[in-house]
Amino acid sequence: MIQSDLDLFGSQPQRLASHTVLLPGFVLSEVEAVLDALRPVLRASPFRHMQTPGGLRMAVALSNCGALGWVSDEKGYRYDPIDPMTGKPWPGLPPVLFGIAGRAAAAAGFERFEPDACLINHYLPGNRLSLHQDRDEHDFSQPIVSISLGLPALFLFGGSSRGERTQRIPLSHGDVLVWGGEDRLRFHGVLPVKPGVHPRLGERRINLTLRKAG
Ligand code: MD6
Ligand code: FE
16 A cells, blocks of 8 residues: 555544544545534634623634524623524525535534534634633533644643643644543633634635534
């Protein structure tokens, strides 16, 4: 076998914790299909900067697709079937994303994952996401599937309390991170995205997190 064939679509899955698996390059062969699916979603529900409950403007811009979308405003964080910007339901979850999420979850040991929400985060160079837990979903037995596109980032992966030490996990274009089970409530964040130009996506990082929220 020619060596380059081995790594063309990423290396082997990496178990980062008991219920957390990094699938390097898992979506590389489907990036164009993912971008084709995102275009109409983002025309209907464009990226926007939401307010934190404390009244600050989030640096990362976001949108959603699926039956439920994650929103933040002065009342708090929650999932809502309606996009507050358009007053209409969020765009449907594209089948290609539903399919990738199910296959990635299964590859990480979570069978029959059926997401109903996809949060789409848009980072410019310098943007970061502070340490947080994902706890607005109903059922913590369901995993989260996270797809990274564009500029690389360092993902901070901590423990079940904010003060615990964090690992830094490089996430590149096409990588998928799946976590669930006892890792589901770990604190995590994203360090400031380094300046750069991605050959396909330019000066941005896009992260898709697929969840079963309802
Ligand atoms: C991001 N991701 O990578 C932000 N949350 O841009 C998340 O906050 C996240 O990647 C839960 C599980 C996986 C994630
Ligand atoms: Fe998160």
